[in-house]
Amino acid sequence: xxxxxxxxxxxxxxxxxxxxxxxxxxxxxxxxxxxxxxxxxxxxxxxxxxxxxxxxxxxxxxxxxxxxxxxxxxxxxxxxxxxxxxxxxxxxxxxxxxxxxxxxxxxxxxxxxxxxxxxxxxxxxxxxxxxxxxxxxxxxxxxxxxxxxxxxxxxxxxxxxxxxxxxxxxxxxxxxxxxxxxxxxxxxxxxxxxxxxxxxxxxxxxxxxxxxxxxxxxxxxxxxxxxxxxxxxxxxxxxxxxxxxxxxxxxxxxxxxxxxxxxxxxxxxxxxxxxxxxxxxxxxxxxxxxxxxxxxxxxxxxxxxxxxxxxxxxxxxxxxxxxxxxx
Amino acid sequence: xxxxxxxxxxxxxxxxxxxxxxxxxxxxxxxxxxxxxxxxxxxxxxxxxxxxxxxxxxxxxxxxxxxxxxxxxxxxxxxxxxxxxxxxxxxxxxxxxxxxxxxxxxxxxxxxxxxxxxxxxxxxxxxxxxxxxxxxxxxxxxxxxxxxxxxxxxxxxxxxxxxxxxxxxxxxxxxxxxxxxxxxxxxxxxxxxxxxxxxxxxxxxxxxxxxxxxxxxxxxxxxxxxxxxxxxxxxxxxxxxxxxxxxxxxxxxxxxxxxxxxxxxxxxxxxxxxxxxxxxxxxxxxxxxxxxxxxxxxxxxxxxxxxxxxxxxxxxxxxxxxxxxxx
Amino acid sequence: xxxxxxxxxxxxxxxxxxxxxxxxxxxxxxxxxxxxxxxxxxxxxxxxxxxxxxxxxxxxxxxxxxxxxxxxxxxxxxxxxxxxxxxxxxxxxxxxxxxxxxxxxxxxxxxxxxxxxxxxxxxxxxxxxxxxxxxxxxxxxxxxxxxxxxxxxxxxxxxxxxxxxxxxxxxxxxxxxxxxxxxxxxxxxxxxxxxxxxxxxxxxxxxxxxxxxxxxxxxxxxxxxxxxxxxxxxxxxxxxxxxxxxxxxxxxxxxxxxxxxxxxxxxxxxxxxxxxxxxxxxxxxxxxxxxxxxxxxxxxxxxxxxxxxxxxxxxxxxxxxxxxxxx
Numbered sequence: 001x002x003x004x005x006x007x008x009x010x011x012x013x014x015x016x017x018x019x020x021x022x023x024x025x026x027x028x029x030x031x032x033x034x035x036x037x038x039x040x041x042x043x044x045x046x047x048x049x050x051x052x053x054x055x056x057x058x059x060x061x062x063x064x065x066x067x068x069x070x071x072x073x074x075x076x077x078x079x080x081x082x083x084x085x086x087x088x089x090x091x092x093x094x095x096x097x098x099x100x101x102x103x104x105x106x107x108x109x110x111x112x113x114x115x116x117x118x119x120x121x122x123x124x125x126x127x128x129x130x131x132x133x134x135x136x137x138x139x140x141x142x143x144x145x146x147x148x149x150x151x152x153x154x155x156x157x158x159x160x161x162x163x164x165x166x167x168x169x170x171x172x173x174x175x176x177x178x179x180x181x182x183x184x185x186x187x188x189x190x191x192x193x194x195x196x197x198x199x200x201x202x203x204x205x206x207x208x209x210x211x212x213x214x215x216x217x218x219x220x221x222x223x224x225x226x227x228x229x230x231x232x233x234x235x236x237x238x239x240x241x242x243x244x245x246x247x248x249x250x251x252x253x254x255x256x257x258x259x260x261x262x263x264x265x266x267x268x269x270x271x272x273x274x275x276x277x278x279x280x281x282x283x284x285x286x287x288x289x290x291x292x293x294x295x296x297x298x299x300x301x302x303x304x305x306x307x308x309x310x311x312x313x314x315x316x317x318x319x320x321x322x323x324x325x326x327x
Numbered sequence: 328x329x330x331x332x333x334x335x336x337x338x339x340x341x342x343x344x345x346x347x348x349x350x351x352x353x354x355x356x357x358x359x360x361x362x363x364x365x366x367x368x369x370x371x372x373x374x375x376x377x378x379x380x381x382x383x384x385x386x387x388x389x390x391x392x393x394x395x396x397x398x399x400x401x402x403x404x405x406x407x408x409x410x411x412x413x414x415x416x417x418x419x420x421x422x423x424x425x426x427x428x429x430x431x432x433x434x435x436x437x438x439x440x441x442x443x444x445x446x447x448x449x450x451x452x453x454x455x456x457x458x459x460x461x462x463x464x465x466x467x468x469x470x471x472x473x474x475x476x477x478x479x480x481x482x483x484x485x486x487x488x489x490x491x492x493x494x495x496x497x498x499x500x501x502x503x504x505x506x507x508x509x510x511x512x513x514x515x516x517x518x519x520x521x522x523x524x525x526x527x528x529x530x531x532x533x534x535x536x537x538x539x540x541x542x543x544x545x546x547x548x549x550x551x552x553x554x555x556x557x558x559x560x561x562x563x564x565x566x567x568x569x570x571x572x573x574x575x576x577x578x579x580x581x582x583x584x585x586x587x588x589x590x591x592x593x594x595x596x597x598x599x600x601x602x603x604x605x606x607x608x609x610x611x612x613x614x615x616x617x618x619x620x621x622x623x624x625x626x627x628x629x630x631x632x633x634x635x636x637x638x639x640x641x642x643x644x645x646x647x648x649x650x651x652x653x654x
Numbered sequence: 655x656x657x658x659x660x661x662x663x664x665x666x667x668x669x670x671x672x673x674x675x676x677x678x679x680x681x682x683x684x685x686x687x688x689x690x691x692x693x694x695x696x697x698x699x700x701x702x703x704x705x706x707x708x709x710x711x712x713x714x715x716x717x718x719x720x721x722x723x724x725x726x727x728x729x730x731x732x733x734x735x736x737x738x739x740x741x742x743x744x745x746x747x748x749x750x751x752x753x754x755x756x757x758x759x760x761x762x763x764x765x766x767x768x769x770x771x772x773x774x775x776x777x778x779x780x781x782x783x784x785x786x787x788x789x790x791x792x793x794x795x796x797x798x799x800x801x802x803x804x805x806x807x808x809x810x811x812x813x814x815x816x817x818x819x820x821x822x823x824x825x826x827x828x829x830x831x832x833x834x835x836x837x838x839x840x841x842x843x844x845x846x847x848x849x850x851x852x853x854x855x856x857x858x859x860x861x862x863x864x865x866x867x868x869x870x871x872x873x874x875x876x877x878x879x880x881x882x883x884x885x886x887x888x889x890x891x892x893x894x895x896x897x898x899x900x901x902x903x904x905x906x907x908x909x910x911x912x913x914x915x916x917x918x919x920x921x922x923x924x925x926x927x928x929x930x931x932x933x934x935x936x937x938x939x940x941x942x943x944x945x946x947x948x949x950x951x952x953x954x955x956x957x958x959x960x961x962x963x964x965x966x967x968x969x970x971x972x973x974x975x976x977x978x979x980x981x
């Protein structure tokens with residue numbers, strides 16, 4: 001998958017939106033896993049995104065650069081496929097290439113005839129036995145995490161009148177989007193990548209409202225897609241800031257689906273996730289971020305939880321760097 | 328201007344969004360008036376939309392039909408151009424053509440070098456003197472109306488927690504949109520047509536939330552574009568229902584612009600307008616609309632004002648039909 | 655068909671992509687030929703693109719200019735329609751107009767009820783007998799050419815590890831695209847124009863990778879659409895350089911369709927074509943192009959074939975210029 005980055009893919013500073021990259025990653029993953037799941041005779045199916053593991057944006061991509069997206073199936077369980085997707089940015093004028101993303105996605109094959117039926121996945125061959133064991137470990141871990149997040153999804157974002165600058169209420173934002181045909185797979189459900197692009201759009205607006213500078217996506221925490229969203233739904237994507245460190249902001253984003261035409265069903269929470277942004281100067285250097293002012297008990301609790309995630313990620317990264325240095 | 332209507336231009340029932348049509352109308356108007364204003368030697372300029380007169384959607388357009396949009400300059404004042412735009416839908420399989428819209432737009436030429444400088448418009452030739460007089464009358468009327476609406480723009484839409492069905496709070500909606508390069512003219516300001524498309528999107532969601540059926544745009548009241556919106560702004564488009572008759576709904580839509588990056592300016596009201604929708608059955612017949620439940624004094628006042636506009640439009644249409652019958 | 659060129663229609667130097675223009679040309683052709691084929695009572699049908707004759711890009715188009723596309727039916731055989739499409743670029747600020755393209759397209763009417771049934775085309779009236787004769791000659795020629803290309807379609811593009819600059823492997827590129835609803839006609843098959851736009855995108859990336867400068871489409875050789883591509887397919891568009899002259903590059907582009915869901919069918923070659931690009935300096939002057947380094951026997955053979963096409967085109971153009979000078 002190769003695509004030139006266009007003006008509409010980027011913000012006014014010329015940095016490609018993280019959401020555009022997430023959407024390309026998901027398209028590559030959906031194609032390779034749908035192809036794999038249909039590789040044996042049997043019921044035709046479409047692979048639906050179930051989960052994206054934490055993804056870091058290693059370096060910014062710019063208008064005019066070419067994004068090279070490659071995907072590989074790294075593990076199969078009975079009902080799911082793990083796909084590893086790498087994104088390289090290539091400046092075709094200088095020839096310079098940079099790794100911008102490594103993402104891991106999980107897909108589940110749904111029958112084309114009956115969307116609620118999960119089919120079996122043809123097994124892949126592993127070069128070494130330990131690859132299979134490591135894949136199985138990753139599979140078990142993500143399964144556990146998906147179960148956990150399924151339970152903590154009741155929260156809503158309440159509006160605030162006349163908020164003070166740098167409070168949570170000041171930057172919180174939400175958008176609505178009517179799900180059109182181009183947003184959907186053959187089964188008539190929204191592509192996971194479309195949802196992630198909208199989530200990044202809202203998170204980016206929250207971040208920019210908070211710090212009033214050029215901002216870019218630094219990372220996205222694991223996202224679980226518990227519920228499908230159908231064509232014709234209205235989706236409400238809401239974001240609020242949960243934590244700020246000296247140079248980063250964490251934003252929680254919710255996606256609620258409202259199947260309002262011809263459906264007896266109530267509005268429901270389809271997805272939620274944490275996005276991390278950094279603020280950049282005109283020269284592309286990280287800027288200090290104004291501290292988030294927390295007011296309510298809930299806001300203070302979420303700030304502490306965000307701090308926990310921040311410190312954990314930081315520790316993990318330092319451990320990896322030490323490990324790399326020792327090798 | 329000719330274009331095939333695609334799935335993305337329409338709702339799930341296959342009816343093309345009113346906003347898509349408004350956007351095409353405005354593109355045609357912008358081309359013809361920019362061309363006219365540059366037809367004499369002098370400073371190069373871009374025509375910016377100042378106002379759209381009340382527009383009726385006479386019959387629905389469907390996916391696969393071809394929209395034929397034609398534009399003509401009908402009046403010029405010293406600093407503005409009146410453009411008449413007609414839209415026909417053509418079923419290229421049967422050859423059937425129907426008039427779907429007649430719109431009148433006013434443009435103002437802004438200098439390409441200095442966006443705050445309004446240039447002079449080259450005068451057009453009239454076939455008959457009375458055409459000029461009628462145009463002048465229309466010009467004076469719209470000028471008066473623009474001044475009036477400039478004053479009543481302070482209102483905001485306050486959020487409601489747990490609203491009852493069919494109240495104003497139940498269906499009110501808002502979306503945010505980051506203004507990208509493709510939304511903008513050569514001067515770096517949002518095309519009026521892009522704004523109208525977003526307004527129709529929000530109004531349509533409000534209408535569908537209220538009556539939970541397939542809805543289509545029936546008409547749009549005069550829209551005045553008092554303030555330009557710059558590339559990189561976040562715009563918030565909010566809609567609330569103001570009035571229901573037996574078979575129609577009136578929705579008020581506001582557009583607020585937030586020049587949040589690198590700009591000292593506060594959020595401001597850029598546009599507001601009233602959209603009227605009807606609800607259609609699967610066979611395309613108008614359905615009764617649930618009555619709007621008004622709660623606050625302001626809601627009751629707006630309902631009465633909406634009723635006034637509704638009765639006035641109805642009376643005007645009956646007068647026109649009688650006149651037509653007598654001819 | 656009239657449209658303002660936007661930032662996303664162009665490369666970073668502001669030149670509109672050849673693919674955008676090809677897409678507009680095809681939309682105009684599809685509308686006029688579908689309209690014509692349904693002009694007599696009978697089975698409703700949709701005109702499908704069968705072939706585009708060689709198309710030259712006479713002068714570049716820029717962002718902000720208006721593309722004026724006009725189409726005319728110039729010949730009808732029993733089962734096909736020849737359409738002549740002209741594209742003018744208009745600078746609406748200066749009023750300057752330039753002819754940018756003259757294209758000839760062939761369409762075939764397919765029944766709306768049975769997509770494999772080719773219907774009869776209502777004959778057109780010719781002003782002079784010799785117009786019909788000339789049309790018939792063009793019809794016979796293209797028919798022969800279509801038969802020939804149908805046979806030479808087996809080739810594939812193999813990836814190369816660590817290629818040297820200016821070799822074929824160095825610049826070859828491919829993209830994949832999942833066919834969505836907006837890419838398709840009423841029959842659920844990809845618009846020829848959408849395919850051509852993707853082909854131009856890949857060819858442009860190959861050209862830019864080779865010479866690392868701003869490049870523009872100079873011409874496209876005749877393209878034959880042998881096989882339809884259905885909604886839900888994944889298409890792989892691959893390009894490799896075949897020939898360089900002092901100031902131009904020829905790129906061969908393949909389109910392979912993979913009906914990977916719900917279809918027993920194997921991946922197949924849907925279209926292939928040759929694109930020619932030139933490299934431009936910042937002032938828009940043609941730059942010398944680095945010579946293509948051929949390594950394998952096949953590459954050397956394709957280079958010679960490309961040289962043949964290049965010399966033939968050059969000779970034809972010189973003959974035309976001499977003819978024009980003598981008149």
